[in-house]
Amino acid sequence: MRRHSPLETRKRLLSEKNVIWARQQKALVRVKRNVEDPLDPLWKEQWYISSTNPELSHGILTAWRSNRTGRGVVVAIIDDGLEIDHPDLRDNYDPKASYDFIDNDPIPQIHYDSANSNKHGTRCAGVVAAASNQICGIGVAFRSRIGGIRLLNGRVTDITEASALGFGLQYIHIYLASWGPDDNGKKMDGPGYLARKALRHGAIKGRRGLGSIYVWASGNGRSYGDTCSCDGFVNSVYSIAISSVDESGRSPWYSEWCASILASAFSNSKKADKRVISTDLHGKCTDKHSGTSAAASIAAGIFAIALEVNMNLTWRCLQHMVVRTSKVISPTDNDWVINGAGYRVSHKFGFGLVDAAGLTALARVWARVPKQHVCVETVKIRPQPIQTSARHGVVITSLGCRNSHDEVRFLEHVVAIISLTSTDRGSIRIVLTSPMGTPSELLHPRRNDHSKDGILNWPFMTTHCWGENPQGEWILHVRKTVQSVEGILQSVTLYLYGTKEDPKN
Template sequence: EPLSVHSESASRHLVAACLDCIVRADQRCLLFSSSSFQQDTRTSSSLPKLDLHVIPVWQKGITGKGVVITVLDDGLEWNHTDIYSNYDAAASYDFNDNDPDPFPRYDSTNENKHGTRCAGEIAMQADNNKCGVGVAYNSKVGGIRMLDGIVTDAIEASSIGFNPNHVDIYSASWGPNDDGKTVEGPGRLAQKAFEYGIQKGRGGKGSIFVWASGNGGRQGDNCDCDGYTDSIYTISISSASQQGLSPWYAEKCSSTLATAYSSGDYTDQRITSADLHNECTQTHTGTSASAPLAAGIFALALEQNPNLTWRDLQHIIVWTSEFDPLANNPGWKRNGAGLMVNSRFGFGLLNAKALVDLADPATWKHVPEKKICIVRDDAFQPRELKAAGEITIEIPTKACAGQENAVRSLEHVQVEASIEYTRRGDLHITLTSPAGTTTVLLAERERDTSANGFRNWDFMSVHTWGEDPAGTWTLKITDTSGRMENKGRILSWKLILHGTSEKPEHMKKPRVYIPYNAVQNDRRGVEHMDDMMEVSRKEVPS
């Protein structure tokens, strides 16, 4: 059940499994109650044990207290029994109707239920015998109603930049149309809002932007062409099914940072949460359901250490996410810093306990000041590309060694490129680091027949996180479609290295991977086609 709101709305929606942190009175799930903090009620041990390791964090008394999250979506039923006690009016607004009340519009043909479902995952009240319990059940949650209408750059900017010294975390499950042919990112105003939040939000520590990675898998889409998840400022979250597999709706890209559970095959369980009319749902789905789970986990980390910067949190996510429960999927590679990474899952499944433990203010050392080194060739001349051809660009760099902005330990890497091509979806772009890590920056998209190419588009990757960028990088652009009429040229490029001049303290010793969750029933089925599209996203011409 992925994305769809109504024709003029923007949003991503999807699916999920039963977790230790989103709980229902059901024979297949883990229960939370005052009398039993954790009870495994699976009817058979052959059923997979799904665990984001939230309960050990609750047992330490960390439940999201003092942390404010707002959900940028289609509204919030704030008087819902399972949400009201944690509702924060100061984290809420309606930018569709321009008033302070984010209450959703009830419409029998298309109820605006998505925001309420996402908020429930984060902050449903504990021990009230209602729908379940939120990951951060003592946090405060608000709603920004901004998807129920024409979504403009100004509305996006107002939502992304809402009350940044009160709101700690922004959770968003929307973006460009996941139709396999759209290329779109934040407009000028929205980009400014991201930058302001990073620089000034949370008293200068930086707003936390959590973004669903997208649901266009069935359309052959990939999030390389989604400028929201591709941003260095957002934490892009993908999904894993209860079988520990990549769901049918999931997109691949090099910007995904980590993964949470959601639904997969049509027989799989989905996420339980609050629903409209003070009801509950057991069918919340997609990367839309994964991102709020992540936002709740990050709220636990911010309660543990309110002084974490936006970059501290990204480092902690990279260093504690686990590939072991997702190891049966193809595509895993070990980068030059010894980190396991995958274009479907980022650095792996979120581990709330490990994340919160690493964030402990008694031991956590803030990451060093961020440096940006830009590598370009001012003498570069446009180069022609045809079908069955290849452009290879070797980029030697000292990574600004000897300068104030020297980078010796990488975070994000961007390739900003302008490319003309007669059929954009046939292009394939890879970047290989000096350490030998090859990353797909752009995969083919069969439905993208546009001749518009890319104009100063930032392809972003986290796959070389922790590597030393000094040496020769290799950028390759190919077209193996067999459509011999294709032609174009690369007009310009630059390599942007984000990182630090010294290795962060926690990275001075190698990452140690340990077994995580044992997932049985490693199988795949076929999703029903009618389990599709619950919330549509804005449609903007590519």
């Protein structure tokens, strides 16, 4: 049989009365859009970026594939300084985002000593913004700009901390802070009067009213029995507290737990080969960055990527998006609960592993959240002895300030300001249960804390009621774990942050 040419075939087909269209099909060139593997020599060890297991991944490669790498976003590391001439940092170093609050000069260059004790800020910076080149590894947001705000390694006062937290509010987008009170499991400490004001001022006035983003490491003191609910920086509604997850999705031995953690990010575990790659002093690289500092640095890089997608996100938009998109890890861990708004949340992980792919997808379509309201419930309680069993919790009935201009129907953060006396503070446990039945452990017993100072107006914050309706009975259980300890619960005030309108996007 004679073969017809394609042209003849087409003509014959078109001559048939039932054929309206005919074309010869050709093979087209279509190339998969793979990200070229970075050339940085330590890239092959950057498991926390390159993981493609969908259940255990930050989704950073997905964001990179859509060309989101932090371009145009400025991140400042508030720490012990920065090796500003490090070959893997200098291209992204931004002097306008930098200041030295120890020596009061504009250059945050670290001070060297024989122990290399001031390497922390340089290591955090590399995780965020080490350049894409043939040196060390690559940062999560490798096209963001990085500043150093030198604060540690010297006498720090409230006014210095406040100045650092308020530096460059209209220029810097994200501040990364991986420090705080000693994680020895004894301290109950946080920002002083001025630093508290600075955090609030940054959230309200920073980024021309969109609000500065403060990313905070949750703390490394769990082996000392410490909890991040005793760290006032972590407890602040204006900071995003990040805890650690190891490569298998578990909470590592050092990572503190508390109800104010918003989300988590990868960091080291017991296995020596699973640490975080970064820049180190003297132009070197390190594969030993670790702890919740490394996790918070990864999160700050991911937030820089999200801001590149949408520079109009407010500080609250970003928190809502983290709640919405973070991934449940270790799903069988028995600390996860499903709150009244349907979110899974945990004292170890917050809402889960920060997801760059989810955040960038949501950032494209996100509509700004409604105005924030704060409904304050001042409770009249008779001072009452703290018992080992707390059959009678304190009941706080809230209408969510219904029909007032403070009305809250969709919660964001909840803060319980509590005062109590105790002959041994470390034996106190405090649990707040929301009207929709979600328990937040506001304080767990700490074996090293034998303070007799009690607790005076401490703001315990929980993220766990996010999205719930606050109307109904809140129940506060304060217990002691040791019979001989004496204590009296003196006062409780609830601050219910949220919106009257549904913030669903």
